Amino acid sequence: MNEQRSLFGEPAKTHPPGGHYRGKTDRRFQDYHYTWPADYWYIDLDGVEVCQRCRQPLILYEVSRDVEKPTSILANIGERAALHAVLIIVPNGGVEFDDSTPVQWAWIVEDGVAHRGMRTWNRGTLGDWRAEVDSVRAEHKETHR
Numbered sequence: 748m749n750e751q752r753s754l755f756g757e758p759a760k761t762h763p764p765g766g767h768y769r770g771k772t773d774r775r776f777q778d779y780h781y782t783w784p785a786d787y788w789y790i791d792l793d794g795v796e797v798c799q800r801c802r803q804p805l806i807l808y809e810v811s812r813d814v815e816k817p818t819s820i821l822a823n824i825g826e827r828a829a830l831h832a833v834l835i836i837v838p839n840g841g842v843e844f845d846d847s848t849p850v851q852w853a854w855i856v857e858d859g860v861a862h863r864g865m866r867t868w869n870r871g872t873l874g875d876w877r878a879e880v881d882s883v884r885a886e887h888k889e890t891h892r
């Protein structure tokens with residue numbers, strides 16, 4: 748079997764023949780949904796940053812190691828929800844995640860407006876990404892007044 752590792756060194760969560768799932772996450776519903784003969788997909792989002800104070804979503808996250816990761820659906824969701832959406836590229840497994848970890852990110856949607864076509868990559872560290880998120884949070888906090 749093709750043994751893949753997640754970012755955190757655990758066996759990657761794959762869909763082996765037979766549909767059993769080896770990871771910690773229970774994906775039985777997703778696996779079941781994939782058996783439906785329909786012209787629709789069942790898509791996972793990797794994360795949504797939500798303000799704890801007002802319960803409003805701020806940023807949709809797709810996290811990948813693949814700079815070619817398709818994001819057209821993320822763009823559609825971000826536009827319809829009038830949110831920010833980002834594709835963040837993280838290093839391969841075995842790397843500590845701290846503020847010095849190198850990453851790159853591309854805004855797919857900003858303030859509900861999708862950037863289609865060429866991606867503009869930002870390169871830096873997780874600390875730089877944190878600063879970027881802080882600016883989105885600061886903008887959001889203005890809506891509380």
Ligand SMILES: [Zn+2]
Binds near residue numbers: 799800803887891
């Ligand atoms: Zn809020």
